[in-house]
Amino acid sequence: MSSHGLPTSNDPQAEPDDAAPAVDDTERQGSFTTLALLVMGVFSYLTMEMMVAPIVPFVQQELGISASQSAWMLTGLLVVGAVCLPLATRYADIADKKKVFLVVLGLSGVGAILAAVATTAPLLIAGQMLQGVGVAVVPIAIGIMRDSQPLDRARTANTIFVVSGGLGAAVAYVAVGPIVTHLHYSYIYWFPTVVIAAVVLIGLRALPACPPIAGGKVDWTGAVILGAALVALLLGLTFPTTLGWGSPLVLGLLALTVLLLAVFVAVERRHPSPLVDLRGLAEREVFGVVSINFAHSIVTFVMYVILPTVALLPIAIGYGMGGDASTAGLVLLPYALLVVVAGPTAQRLEPILGRRGNMILAAVLIVAAGLVLLPIGSAPWTPYLCSALMGLGLGIGFTQSLNTIVRVVPAERVASASGAVYLVRSVGGVLGGQIAAAIFSIGLTAAGAPSWGAILANILLIVALGVVSVGLSYLLAGRSAATATAALTPARA
Structure with a gap:
């Protein structure tokens, strides 16, 4: 008997509605609390992320930084997110997903606080880069629902996570104007961070533990190689705006990406517990x-x-x-x-x-x-x-x-x-x-x-x-x- 009520096959019709096990009120309440906390965490992070691009001109003016410096508010977030994403999600597969989710969400909140209080470009960019760790919250939240809930609820949660992303974008598009006009751009960090802090504190007690179904180790060699490849790729795709696609630096970064990815594939094929x-x-x-x-x-x-x-x-x-x-x-x-x-x-x-x-x-x-x-x-x-x-x-x-x-x-x-x-x-x-x-x-x-x-x-x-x-x-x-x-x-x- 499966501890999670999972079907032998992952196909949708393998668990028909009439074969679903009975669920008591306590379990329903627990699943609602789990979903509510995950949605709040996902929504607050995605809303904060969507409001970053519109405030770039205000940040440039207040801190007196150049367009190339302010571009790293977005580039840095994307690079760190891309590097941390496979590592965080792989770690979530072999550790308690609850702990990984709360750590990742908490780190993004710390990054938001750094960006909110920043008075210099380096500190602001550092905060944005740390905030990029939070990109992993959605796939880890999906994993928590898959581990802790029956398949039909996990599917419904996926829909709610997508809806949360859409609502986060809608709130960002509507709210960013009044915030920067009547308050200060730093409030786009403070408001979501309050929600993030609440989710982390409540989640320590209320989220279910999700111990790994299968063991394994983190492939640190693969993580370093893939991280270097993603940094090279994203920088190679970012610099053409200022240097042009024919720049030796751009071509060199793209060539380095291909080389590192080839090495990564070779390493992963031989590793007993690959990162990917x-x-x-x-x-x-x-x-x-x-x-x-x-x-x-x-x-x-x-x-x-x-x-x-x-x-x-x-x-x-x-x-x-x-x-x-x-x-x-x-x-x-x-x-x-x-x-x-x-x-x-x-x-x-x-x-x-x-x-x-x-x-x-x-x-x-x-x-x-x-x-x-x-x-x-x-x-x-x-x-x-x-x-x-x-x-x-x-x-x-x-x-x-x-x-x-x-x-x-x-x-x-x-x-x-x-x-x-x-x-x-x-x-x-x-x-x-x-x-x-x-x-x-x-x-x-x-x-x-x-x-x-x-x-x-x-x-x-x-x-x-x-x-x-x-x-x-x-x-x-x-x-x-x-x-x-x-x-x-x-x-x-």
């Missing part, structure tokens, strides 16, 4: 989820570049909205709000469409989001529609990704497999932002604004990646295949 389960990632559906999320993350950051730019361009140019900074934030608000809707939508559609069908639907919505921008010259409302369709498509895709990982990956590897999804999203996000910025810099008008050709090229990139995602969706099991697999595998209560 390469064989598991090569499994058909896991590979499909990771590949789709890489494409989706590029799309997301291309959108982050296009929509605010279009919002600020003058109407006279023919494809601008003539707005201000508030418009640039509001144009992304439908994206955040539709992500909230997308999570429950994906949950309800999966029994009808299957895993593959949900992913195809997400990809079609992304393609539609790109295409609706084409008539922007005669329909200035199209960026809002693009934002909404993008939120719905990316939200459905991300929810389905997390649910697929929970179903097809062994429970002892759920945290690290989810971490791999977040890792490729970080790398893809940096790449997408750099590609979009490079296209804009190449296609400038005489007045210094992005040309329609540059806008169109980025739109076509979104459409192309949406089409690629349709193809990658066929790596996931169709509805009939999932049902057939489930029929061969009896449930274990």
